[in-house]
Amino acid sequence: MRVKLFTSFLLVTLSVFSQNNISLTIPNNLKENANAVIREHSIDVTLRSSSDMHVVQKRVVTVLNKQGNDHIDAYLYYDDNKRIISLEAIVFDAFGRQIKKIKKKDFKDVSAVDGGTLYSDSRVKYLEYTPISYPYTIEISCEYVDKNTAFIESFYPLNDYYLSVQKSSYSLSFPSDIKVRTKKRNFENVNLEEVVLENYLSFKVKDIEAIKPEDFSPSLSAIAPRVLVASNEFTLEGVSAHVENWEDFGKWMYHDLIKDTQDLPQSTLKEIKSLVNGAKSDLEKAKIVYQYVQDKVRYISVQVGIGGWKPFNVSKVDELGYGDCKALTNYTMALLKAVGIDSHFTVLYARSSQRSMENDFASMQGNHAILNIPQENGEDIWLECTSQKLPFGFIGDFTDDRDVLVITPEGGKIEHTKKYKVDESLQSIKGVCNISNEGAIKAKVTVISKGIQYDDKYLLETETSRDLDMHYKEHWGYINGLSIDDMEIINDRDNIEFIENISFNALNYSKIVGDRMLLTLNALNRNRHIPDRYRSRKLPLQIKRGFKDIDSVEIKLPSDYKIESKPENVLIENKYGSYKMELNIKDENTLVYNREFIITDGYFPKEDYEGFRDFYKEVSKQDNAKIALIKK
């Protein structure tokens, strides 16, 4: 029964396609914002056993313009466990006439090592095709078998921006001794047709419009419809598993992939114990261990076989002094254990998009590992073990504020990483600006940055003085002819503060017009970016991280001038944040300019975007407020 259903389905697919007058039939709404249209995509997976998966895929894409070429996705990874049976591409012109056929052997075949990886045993076959004219349609079909069943293809019909979907389908057949779990997400606006039988399931969607990326919007993974698929029995590089939930998954990872790698050599064990001798608290010990790791090991990615998922042995990291995120996290965990501190290997999605692990759906997820040190007060410490620079316990926007999988010997559990609150992500500026009678500025400023704003700055420490000089000239690029007199930067890793002491000068900062001088009050921290304007905003407004800027600047006015008129104080408060500007007259020739700018994080409906943008526009305008001086 199962097989039959499967075949008939395939036949239907084929007959639809053989009509051939392809690109004449794309509905207009699918062309909007689209550089390419997936005309038809089918993935048919047959799980023959927990260690044998057979996949047939066909993807027919009409590419509307040059930017759409990336969406043909004409590549297929393979490795020792994954064998390609067939791979073929056919190109059709705008009238549906076949113009080219590309066979498996004409695909380029290269090692799938990206820039950041030293070695990986995975390879990729990809198609290099020069389009002759647009639109064109390409049909790519492939068939492969894989002994790894940990990653069953999920149904992810919309995998990119500027791409629409006319038809997309997915089916999975599986033996009766295997249980398959699914989870549907983001189908609020998309109709999902599904068939669920005892040993078979299938999904189908139609007519998904293209999404255009927009400033301050949720990431694609948070909005694109998808059905996650996983089986309770699976094999990963020869290691088998039975997983129903995160608890099982964590147990499996701990016992089958992590436990036997904890072979810390005696010499290092002794060394680390003697290093923490005298440390008064666990926190202090943990800091010493983290520093030891940062001084000793560096990040190098090597992915071979099970090594893509199982960390290197601790002894190997100890010997080589390098490893990938798994290896370094695991190494730090072993060292902490040696000094009596419990910590847990943690799997997550890294990068600033704050993607969470699916909290109620256990499967192979994530692309990074960090370390969790549980704390009784619930404010756990998170360690990024691949950085030789980050302060202890600081994770920045790479892994902050998201659901992660913490692995303990008792099993896995979903927890949430640290969120940097508005008040924590503080930048405070204290400065003095001297304005000469000729309009030149001489400024001396101290900038202290914390939280996410520390994250934006700490790498400045590694710049050469030539590049740092360039950095500040670009940072204050709105001041023409700026030259740096002095710069000192201090990375206070203990207090997690970045301190910049900068002096600069520029001729002709303020504009002299006849007897008057026009002086822009905010010389040191002007907002220069206004979020993009959209004729019709489609996506909700998401401010992922808030921050707070507090500036207090003394302005020494030129001796030959007095104030003719000055801007009013400003106070703006709204749901996106607030802006406050106060100008105080200290004495005849001294003003104090106080500015406070706060953006709060939050999730708002798309209608709020315009108001948010207006707020930024207003801030930019106020940051350019000028005082008029006149000759005494």
Add this chain to the structure above:
Amino acid sequence: MRVILIVFVLCITNLMFSQDYKFGKVSKEELKETVCSIDSTANAAFLYKFRRTYYEYIKDEGFVLKTDIHERIKFYNQEGFDYATKQVRLYNGSGGEEKISNLKAYTYNIEKGKVVSEKLSKDDIFKSEANKYSNSVKFTMPNIKPGSVIEFKYQINSPYWSNVDEFIFQHDIPIKKLEAEFDVPEYYNFKVNTKGFLSVVPEVENKNGVIRFVDKSRSQIGGTVYDNSEIAYYRQVSKYHLQDIPALKEEPFVNSINNYRSSAKYELSYTKFPNSQIETYSTTWEDVVDRVYQSSNFGDELKKTAYFQSDIDALVGSVSGAEEKMAMIFDYVKSQVKWNGYYGFYADDVKKAYKSHAGSSGDINLMLTAMLRYAGLNANPVLVSTRTHGVPLFPTREGYNYVVTWVRLPNDKVALLDATDKYSVPNILPLRALNWQGRIVAENGGYGVIDLYPKNKSENSVTMMAKIDEEGALEGSYRSIKTNHRALSFRNSYNEADKDDFLEKLENRYNGIEISDYTVKNDMDLSKPIQESYKFNKESQVDIIGEKMYFSPLFHLRTKENPFKLEKREFPVDFGYPSLTSFRVILSIPEGYKIESTPESVALALPDNLGSFSYMVKGGGRNIQVMVETQINESIISPIYYEVLKEYFNTFIQKEAEQIVLTKV
């Protein structure tokens, strides 16, 4: 006391001089150095970089090319750790496979005052097939810390005896000592081309070499008889000894930093083996051109006409004017064959490219040349080195990597054509091809030289008419006319883009100006300049302070930042092409205001007619007229003008920021 100090200092100096560069002899002093002695900002440095490339005679195989590498690298901080990973690319083509052998590598650290070394284990060396034509050997050194020194050596055996990799003398980190050697038997004659800003001259000497043949045979009495014979020859040995080579640092407006990296490239000019004819490769420009022409992938491809004859006959059979024929054939190739992104001046297969509608620069422009010739025009291919490829100062085939087409019309007008870009027009080549000189390859191998840098300015002339209202908002219309390269780059971005998206990006580039009635004329008519026009409005463009309004009259059109921020500059500033930008702004001011003051008019010029700036404001009643013009007259400006160029930008940016003041009547 003083004496002791001097002795001490002398000792150290002495130690530093007697640095040992033998493999494995890493000194404590090298490990203890915390800041690079020749560049305090260096993250890492080559303490020693050695390469010897030579030929070895192997029985039954003949001469094979061998290269010995030995490098010693010091890390001053974590930012230099990238240099602890090494990748060796090995070519694997139809002529055989390049092989690496004798790889040995160690990391040195100081532990408890002692030098300790750690060997790179075989298991941590990764070999992989990078693609069909190359293998890669990659490793990273163990236990790298700030202060570590690593050292590795290996040998590469290559069957490609005519192809000697470039000797690189400068890196992104400094080199304290460099030794390089090229040792070649008399049978091969190489030519060396050096480039870069460092002066690099090898010591050249002749040495003796000998090939020993041993023939083994079984004697009739029993036992083995050896028959020895020898051939003596001489070798030419070129040696480079360099010290304290500074790091090469990126600068903006440089076509490619590699153009300034010091290096030496050996190219085979001829071979002369005993009892055989001289076989020439290239020594003079004639040879280069001749060899290129003789190559089947060039001359032969150029001679093929059968595949297009009937199409070209149909296309231009009834056309008599040469210029018209040229234009039609050029357009025909552009529409028929798309560039696949590959460079090169050889064609892979013109016929296949024509049939499959896609090909490399060689396929496309050799096809174009052949078609033009077939139609009776005087057309030749031109060898070009693209901007990223560098400048070919010496006769060499490898100096070029691209080809365009040259045509001389009966009226003696000359046109350069490149059909790889569908918006390119005669004499407006894509930016990538604008680099120094091209070499015209005439039929049967003659040659000529042609300057590729454009002479004609690319213009952008903007007219803006706008009205300022009482709130300080600006409303008006904008019109621009773009020519030559300005038009080419506009077409490439506008014509290929989604129009709504293009407009949104334009609005956002001007911080949210609102644009309506956007039109572009001549986007597809390449013979005419691009005409872009729109209506716009933008809030708060004026500072209203008390009774007065202040604004700089170019508004969002003015240049706000100086692109030249570096204090010092080593390399020429490369603009690609000469340009002229002009703004004509006609403003009307709100009712109830009068003009109080306007900035003074100025004109300034760069020395040696490199460029100029003029600024003029005229006001009367409620109207203000502003004329601003900037010109850069050369494609490339020497770094000796850097200071003045930077100051020129500063001055005109400042001038453009000057304010007009209005006051309430």
